[in-house]
Structures are given as structure tokens and as C-alpha cells.
Amino acid sequence: MYLNRLTIYGFGHFHDRTFDLTPGLNYLLGANEAGKSTLTQFITAIFFGFPTKKHPALRYEPLDGSRLGGEIAFTQGDVAYVVSRVAGPHGGKVTLRDVTHDLALPAATLARLLAPVDAQLFTSVYAMNEPRLGTVFSASKQELIDRLRHVGAVGSDFWLQQAHQLDQQAEAQYKPQGRNPQLNQQLREHRELTAKLAKADAAYDTYWQLLQDQQTLRQTQQATQQALAQQRAVTAQLTQQAALWATYTEWRRLGAADQAPVSGFAPEDATQLEQLRSHLTASTQTLTQEQQQLKQLQQAAQLPPLFQAYLPVAGQVDPLLTQLPAIAQAAQDQQRLVASQRDLEARATALEQQYAIDGQMPRPFSLATTQQVAALQDRLTVASQKRRRLQQELNQLNEQFQRQQPNRRQQRNPLADKQIVWLAIGLVVLVGSLLLPGTLFKLVGALLGVAIGYYGVFLVDSSTPASRELETLTADIRDSQAQLREGGQLVDDLNNQLDAIASAHGLGDLPVAQWSAAQGAIGEWEHLTRQLETTGTQVAKAQQTVTTYLAQLTQALPVLAGADWATVSPQLTQLQTLKQSLATQAGDLATTTDRLKSAQAAVDAAQQALTTFLSTRNLRSVEAFYQRYQAQRERTNRQQQRAALAEQLGDNLAALQQFSDHTALTDQLAQAQAQQAATQQQLDQTTTRLATLAGQLAHLTASGTQATLRQKLANLETQMRATTQDWLVKRLTSQWIAATLAAASGDRLPQIVAQASNYYGKLTENRYTEIELTATTLRVRRHDGEWREVSQLSRGTAEQLDLAVKLAFAVVMNQQVAMPLVIDDGFVNFDAHRRQAAYALLAEISHTLQVIFLTADTTVEQLTAGKVLRLSE
């Protein structure tokens, strides 16, 4: 791009001036205050805008009041443009025209046409003056490097600006040391929330502690509840026992007076007694009635005194009367026994008379003797039998003989000899019977006596038939007689022996044939003697019986006292008879008597039963029984009552018995109650504490503080991350832009540095041959090879370094941006040689780009190259 014409409407002291420029080198020559700086500023203002009114020194308001502004005609890429700018908002009102195509262009197009050159780049690189060249000393090394780097890339200014904005925005979001940026605030809030949460989290430990407390307390509660239940049971039991104490006392009292139970006083016994008594009373009443009735009857019919005596004691007498036949029998037996005694005595006497020798009864045989006698007798009998048989045979023979001579002789019955005896006995019996009391006995006795006599006389008397037959047996008779004789001798011998025995036993002359009879008689005698004794005893006994009877009778019937059996017996019989007759005849009386008797008997029986009843209980009277019965009943009652009480007391009885007295019980009850109350209180406390704990736990659980804070924190963190991301992306984007610019400029920088070295050599007449520019260093190399830091350079040399770099930049960047170089008196600190060298360099450069050199140095008029314009005309 190059400028063709500058038209000033009004700017500083210029007004309505026009400067025509060539595309190459232009010298604008003017003295001081001729407007060199004003013109430089004019070009800047038209292209990039008027400074604001806050900087009036730079606005160059026209001094004569003409219109601020002007226009520049320039050519870029074979297109001619005219830009004009007059005073107006936002740096002035711009008009742009494409002269080649005769087009009006929007004002905004100007910036694009100039891009990437803006005011800053223009002033720092293309518009040079001495003070700006001097900045190389005031600027930090980094700034220089940055500037170099920034001018190294086309369009970098926009990006730099964006990067700068991004950095500013990023700083608004977060600054490591800041307080107010968004993220810093969020971080602070985060820390506060975290602290709050940590505080809320303390509830966690509290929770576990409470939970543990709760568990412990629950166990305690359970244990206390169990203890309380136990104590309640104890107290209830004790209370019950206390309530039952009166009962227990009663029970004890009833037990204290206890007696051993006695049988026989049961209610049924009382009933029995009552029955007996009523029975007795009834019987007595009946008896009394009967007696009265009897009296009445007796008054009507006179009765023998004995009977009258009998009647009252009929009960006693009647058994006696019933005994009467037996007693009569006993009396009869007595008589009979007396008789038989006498008989026996007679018989004994007879036997004594018959066998006694000198009043002495023969002695009985010993056994040996008896055997001997028996043997002898047997032999004798055999012998006798033999003899008798022989005799019989002889007799038979004789009978046969006699039959042939009938009735030769008549044998007499030996029994006939005893007729007298039988008769005698009969007589005795007859006589004896007459002695018996009572007609009947006498009659019987008489008949017996007659019968015995009859028997003796007529029945025993019989004839023994005797036959004789001798004739036919005469021979036998003789033979038998012979044998008979032979046997007679043996018999005699035996008889002799027997005699000897007889004499030895005092049998005297008793024939042997009677011996056995004698022996029997002796036995009989002895028997009789004993029988006598027995009979005597029996008689005595019978007599005793009778006597006793009489005694009893007399007791019952005193009227009969002193009477003997013989007199009594008929009276009794009479009594009986009378009784019987009364019974049969006088019905009423008899009946009454019977009834009286039965009544009497009933009374007696009742009395007896009553007496038995009492005697079995070892009592004297009914009253005693009732006393005892009452006592017994009371005892039973007490026992029942006690049993009922014991039942009422139940299991408590045993427990109550453990207590010595009521005070002990009440003491223990009070103790148990106190203990229960204490336990209850403990339980209540535990329950209260548990409730409090549950409340605390519920509060902790339900508070939701933790959750709320945590969610808040999570939300905040989300925001923080968003902010951080935004911030970081901005920072990175900014860095990215810088890095990209560095990369872009990094390509050109070596060219610029090389070109600058070249130019610097020319400017310094080859005193310095090389510039080194790195990220951290800027130094120059002298021709002798030594390196110099910028700070070690002289002012002029340093300005020459800056100029060399700027020129090199403009030349190198000319491909992208063709901006004229405007140099306002830039070489004032250069010596003459170096100034000439600089002019030569400008002339060289002007082949590549337009150079507008404003100077007061008139020597430029002698220079061959370049168009010279004078500012002051």
C-alpha cells in the first residue's frame, strides 16, 4: 500500500493543504514547528481515528476553527481508495471510496483494508520518531521480545486483543490471590459449607454414641422391668398376705384349741341316742298306759297275790318261768338221780355183798394174770367145750336115746331162777315211783315197776325144750364118756391152777366160771362207784340249779321267799296256768298284760340299749353325752372353719407361717414396697432417658442437615466445576492464541532478525554484525565477535538497533502488509556518517515500500534519491 495524496481539511495549524506523495521515498522538509509531528499524527488519525477529547493534545483541533479532518488517497493491490475522516463519534466519521471502481464502501471496511495494522502496531512499528526509538531502553527486554513477536504475525493484534480479553474474563472468574472473582467466592463458600458439614458430621459420632447409649439403656430397662415385675409379684403377695393376716390369725386361733378327735360322738351317734331315748320314752309311755289299763283291769278282776306280785316283775320272772320245765326236769332228774344213786348204791352193796370177802372187794386181775386166766380159761373152755361137746354128743346121744324114751327128764330154764330178782326190781321201782312228786310221775313209776315185774315173771319164763335121744348113740355115749373122763382130768388140772390164782386174788371160793363175771362185777363196781360220784355231782348241780332258780325267783317274787321247790313249783305252775288261763280267758287283761309285758320289755330293751350306748362311751348320763357331743360338734365346726380358712389362705399359709407377727409382715411389705418404688423410679428414669434418647436420635435422623448441606455442596461443586472449566478453557484458549501467534511469528522472526542484522551492520558501518533474539535474550555481536547486551550500547547505537529491527520487520512483512513507513526526525542522535548510511538504507528500502521521512535536515536536498516536499510554503 502506498499513499498518493494527503488532503488536510483542518488539523493543527494545517488547513486546506494537500501533499502529493510518490510511492517511493518522500522527504518532507520543514523547520521546527513546521508541522512534522502534526503530519505524522494526521496520517495516524485519518487511518485509525481521532483520539478522544480527553487527550486534546493529540487531537490537533484546527487552531483557526476550520473543520477537523482530512482525506488520504491511497492505493492497495492496484485499487485506489480515498478515505476521509471528519469529527464525529467513535473516532470521527469515516467515508471510504473505491476510486478505481467508483464505489462507496462501508466505513468498517477500512479496518479490514488496513488489517492487520492497527493504531498500536502503526505507532510502534511504522510511525517512528526519536522518543519511540528510545523506548528500546525504557522497555523491558520481555516487552521488546513480545513486541517483536507480536509484530511478527499478521493479524496478531486481533488475536492478542482476544487473548487479552479472555485473560481479563478469566481473571474475573478466578485469580489465585483474589477475593472477588467468582471462583474465589465459590471456593470460599465451599470452605464454609465444608466446615458446616464437618460440624454436622459431628452428629455422626453423636449418633453412634446415642445408639450405644440406647442399647445399654434398653438392656437396663429390660433388666429393671424384670426386677420390677418380680418385686411387684413379691409386693402383691405380701399385700395379699397382709390382707389375709386376720384370717391367718383366726386360723391359728382355731388351731390352738384343738383336741384329739373322739369317736362315738358323731351326729349319727346323737341321732342314735335320740332314737334310743325317744324309743325309751315311747316305750315308757306305752308301759305307763298299759299299767294304767292293767290297773283298771285288775280292779275289775281279782288276781292271786302272787300273780299280782308277778305282774310288775313279769319281765324278770318270765324267763324264770320259761326255765320252769327245765328246772322241773332238773328237779326230776335230781330225784331220778337220787333214785339211781340209791340204786347204784344198792347195786354196789349187792356186789360188795356178793364178792366182798371180809368186806373187801377182790382185787382185779393184772393183765398177765388176765391173760393167764384167759389162757387157762380158754384151755379150760376148750377142755370144757370138748367135754361139753362130748357131753353134748353124749347128751345128743342121750337125747336121741331119750327121745326114744321121751320125757325122761325136763330141763329147767336157768333164767327162771331170776324171776324173783326182776319181780323185786319191779316192786322197788313201783314203790320208788310212789315217792315221786306228781301224779304223773307216780303213775309212770308204778307202770314201770309193773312192767319190770311182768317182764321178770312172764317173759323170761320159758321152757327150754330138752330132747333126749340116746338109743341110737349108745356107742357114742360110751366113747364120749371115756373122752369125758379124760377131759375131766385136764379140767381138774386147770382148775387147780385157777384156784391158785383165785386164792392169790382173794377170790375166795368163787367159781372160775364167775371169775370173768366177778371181774366184770369188780369193773362194774368201780364203774358204779365213779357213777355214784358223778351222779352225786349231778345231783348237787341240779340241786344248785334249783336253788339258784329259787333264789332268782325269790328275788323277783319276794312272796315266795323261804319256800322250797316243792311248794314253789306248784305255785309257779299255777301261775303259769293262771297266766295261760288269763291269756285264754280274760282277753283284754291278757292282751293288756301282754302289751304291758311287751311294753315293759320294750322299755327294758330301750333302757338296756340306752345303757349300752352310754356305757360303750364310758358315760354316766345322756347329759354327759350331749356335753361331749356338743364339744365334739364344736370341734368339728372349728376344724371345718379352719380348713375353709386354710383353703382361703392357700399357698400364703406357708408363707404367713414364716412371719413371727404382723409387724414383721408389714415391715417386710413396706420394705418391698419401698424397693418396688425405687425400682419403678429407676425404670421411669430409664424410660425417660430412653424417650429423650429416641427424641435425640429422631432429631438427628430427621434433621436432614447433613443431606441438605451435602446436596448444597454438591451443587456448589457443580457450579465450581463449571466456573473452573470456563476459566480454564479461557486461559487455555488465550494461551493457545499466544502459542499460535508465537508459532506463526516464529517462522518470520529469523528472517527479520537476519534482515535486521544486515541493516544494523549497514547503519553501524559494520561495527556490529549480528543480532541475537531469543525468548529471553536480545544481544548484538560486534565485528570483533564480542557480544554486547542492549544496556551496554550507546543511545545512538541502541536507536540504530531499533531502527534496523523495525525496518527489517516492515520489509519482511511487506508481503502481508504494505504500510508506508513514517519517520519523524528519527536520526537526530546519529552521527553524520551513520545518518548518511541511514539515508542510503532508506533509499534502498523505498524500492520495496513507501517511505515518508519528515526532517529538518536540509542535507536531504542534496540526496539523489527521493522526492522532496517542503512543509512551509
Next chain:
Amino acid sequence: MKFIHAADLHLDSPFLGLTGLPSSLLATVRQSTFTAATKVFDQALAQQVDFVLLAGDLFDRAEQSVAAQAYLFQQFDRLDQAQIPVIVSFGNHDYLADQHQTVAYPKNVTVLGSQVTTKTLTLADGETVAISGFSYPQRWVASDPLPDFPVHAATDWHIGMLHGAVATGSDDHYAPFTVDELLSKRYDYWALGHIHHRQTLNQQPPILYAGNTQGRAINETGAKGAYLVTSDHGHLQPQFFSTATIEWATATLDAANLTTLTALGTRLTDWLASQPAAQPTLTALTVTHLQLDATDLTSLRQGEWLNLYLRTHARQLKAAHRYLVSVTPQVQPQALTAPQLDQQYWDQGAAAVFTPANLQATFGKLAQEPALADWFTQATQDATLRPQAEQVLAELMGKEDPDVS
């Protein structure tokens, strides 16, 4: 046999990625982890299961949540009353730490120890089940725990519980394992935890992640719940049931031909009316083909517009059961073509800037903030920063030359 396999209850953990919620939703959100877990336990009671397996991360120990602990006591008590055993293996968030567990869980709860232990249960029908697993003793378990697991026991069933992740070969802190290892144990079921996304690693025998019971961030979208597992002819059949009361969802809204935020608002309202959710859903919306000027775009990007929209359209949002967590305009990726600077310089610049060292240096002191440090690590890993920077640059270029686009 019937049991429930759940994991990652994360009781009382906050929802992530939210900047604010209407108060109507706030209570639901705060209760959501509890509500979800309650649904698991309700299901256990309703189905009268034989036992419940909780494969780790029941709560976040670091959060020291009273509510979580109180809740667990209460729920375990419920199951105890129904005589349902609970087997718990703690994971990386609720790792075993006995400093606080002075009060033990009810007797029906078995907390597996830090070494692999096997718990044998005899069920009501006489079947026996062996359950092997372990609890994390601390945050990380870097070694493969599988060698410690026994082979199938002499029981009717054998179930493994494992909180961990499949080994990737590097940086494995969560009980790294391989599916082959699990299969080699010949168990009837592997109840896995730790990965919040429900997934099946093997069909039969089932090796499953139950996923978490309630999604808590935008990357935990879709139905969340647990498995009800029943025996069927010698096999175990898992059946998923959902528990989450609040869902997370991502959606895309085509904003073609829209140039103003007002128009965007109208289209968004239409979209809400046409896309109602079944239950409260936290929705992250991406808007495509949107053509806004820089100011509007910034307003949209910084959430100012969304906040306004949420305030003014509360009724429509509620009707649609949706809450917009974010509205992100999607800008077409475009080449960075600055007229004066070649692409190669931008690439060179990016290469210089997006180095870990430079990122770290730029992040600077913020690395000391744990919440941000985690995000930074993630962002660095995912390389999300450069695309965002590109987005900014793209916008700046548009600004540089509005006529060019």
C-alpha cells in the same frame, strides 16, 4: 429358592451435577436413595425371599450420614422381624471400618469379613446355600481376590458376592477379576456390585451387576433397581425390578432454523408437552442446529437463560415430569481457519498448550481443591478441554469476521 441381589444403594448420597432444584423436587431427591432402597426391602418382604444380598456401597462412609445408618438399622430390623437374613459385603465406599460399628446390626445381618468368608444358610424348604464374599478393608483392593474364593461347596447352591470391576490391566483398585475366573469357581450365581450401570457379564450361570438402585448423576441414566432371583430347574433366573423414584435422561432437541432464544423457548415447551416422562426425570438436553448470536449463545451456555426458563415454565416442566439439568447447544465442529494464520500454527500452538505439564501449571493452586482436582483429572483424561477451547476460538473467529461463515 428366592433372593434379592442389590448393590450400590449409596444411601443419603447427594445428586451430582445439579446447580439448583425446585423445592418440590428437592425433598424427593433427598429421599430418593432411601425410597429406592425401601423398594428393594419391600420387595424382599412381599416376595418372602429367603435372603437378601447387598453387594457393597450401601452408603458412603466418608459422608458419615446419620440418616443412612439409622435407615439401615430400621430396615434390617424389618427384615429381621420377617426372619429374612441379609448378607452384606462392604465395598469401596462403605469399606469396613470398625471404629463406629459399636452397635451391631440386627442378628439377621451377616457382614462378610475382610477375608473371603463363606456363609451357609439352610432355607425353609431344607435347601442349603453357601454365600462367599468379602468386605473391603479400605478404599482400594488392588489385588485379584478370586484365588481366595472356594470352589462350589457341597451345598445345593453356591453364590459369590463381589464388589469390583473387571481387570483392565492397569490402575485396577477395585478387586480386579476376569469373567473366566468367576466361571472357574462353578458357582450358581455371581452377585456383583460397584458398577452403577446394570449389566450381564455372563448369561448362565448369571454373572451380573445389579447397578445402583437410584441414579445420582447424568451418566446414570435409565431404569435403576435390583434383581429378584428365583431358582428354576437347577438354574437361577434373575428378574429386574425398578426402584428409582427419579430418573436421569439425556435428550436431543433439534433447533433447526431457530435464531433466537425466544424461539428456542417455544420449541422447548412444545417438546416438553410431546415428551412427558413417566416419573420425575432429570433431563440433560442437547440442542442441535441452533444458530444464535454470540451474546445469546453465551447466555445459553452460562445457564442464565435456562434458569430463567426453569423459573417461568415450572408448570410445564412439572406436567412433563421433567426437570432440565442443563441445556447444551451443540456447535458444529469447524476447521479453525483464520484468514491471517495458517492451520499449522494453530496446531503447533495447541501442541504447546495442551500438554499435561502446561495444563497442570495453568490449573495451579486449584489442584489443592479436592472437588476440582477430581474434575481436572477427569477432564484431562477425557481431553474435553481442547474441544471447548476450539469452540471458543470458533466463536471468536466468527466475531472477527461476521461476514464469513
